[in-house]
Amino acid sequence: MNSDDNAGPGGPEVSRRNFLGSGLAAAAVTPLLATAATAASAAPAPASGSDGLVTVGLKVNGSPVTMRVDPRATLLDTLRERLELTGTKKGCDRGQCGACTVHVDGRRVLSCLTLAAATDERAVTTIEGLAKGDRLHPMQQSFIELDGLQCGFCTPGQIMSAVAMVGEGRASSDDEIRERMSGNICRCSAYPFIVAAIRDAQKVMR
Known part of the structure; x- marks a missing residue:
């Protein structure tokens, strides 16, 4: 009789073959379950279009602005390159120097660390909007x-x-x-x- 098939008086013993088989099955299933749970909790919002851009509507210095932006674009680059508001300066681009400070809903933020998409339906004031x-x-x-x-x-x-x-x-x-x-x-x-x-x-x- 094969030693893997031995059973003790209290019922079937856990054989090395059965143990390894169940262990491998668990190892294969667990990552799949974790991946599925992560995907479900972190599912992105539906894209606004097939180009991967999102629509952002905000007020800049009191004027309403609607534009399509890359979800990864910073507020700093959007202000300077898309809206040509170059009064906001790009210094370190790492949130360490403060040269890019603007107001979002009246609070000061570092625009190099703020995504343009995060300012949807909010009011942005730059140095050009103070006077x-x-x-x-x-x-x-x-x-x-x-x-x-x-x-x-x-x-x-x-x-x-x-x-x-x-x-x-x-x-x-x-x-x-x-x-x-x-x-x-x-x-x-x-x-x-x-x-x-x-x-x-x-x-x-x-």
């Missing part, structure tokens, strides 16, 4: 009058971040301003003038 006609925003005016810039590359992001910070009510002291603005890098080191400009504009914005 009212020929009248500059108080923060823009203060940056000019108090020399809150040198080369100017980081200035749009600095101003957008400063406007949102004051609106949040989080600029009660110079130390707090420096802390809340620490995500905006000025490689020219105009920080004392930036703080002074923010303090000056804050008086008018309140």
Whole structure:
């Protein structure tokens, strides 16, 4: 008699052949079940078209905009390349310098880390949208009058971040301003003038 077929007094024993067979079956089935569960929970939304693009409708500086975008396109690239709003600067493109700061529904965000598709039905404000006609925003005016810039590359992001910070009510002291603005890098080191400009504009914005 084959040892694999031996049975003990309490019933059939688990043979090496049966054990290996059941183990291999479980090993084959488990990944399939996991894959199916993952696919079910992470199923993407239906594509808007066969080209793989999605339709995004938003307000940019108060004007409604509807466009087809690549789901992977960042808000930064969309603003600069599709809408030609080049005031928003591409610095590090890694969310480390703050040069690309814009407002989404009034809150400051790094547009290089924000997908354009994520702004569907939301309001986006860039540096171009702060002024009212020929009248500059108080923060823009203060940056000019108090020399809150040198080369100017980081200035749009600095101003957008400063406007949102004051609106949040989080600029009660110079130390707090420096802390809340620490995500905006000025490689020219105009920080004392930036703080002074923010303090000056804050008086008018309140």
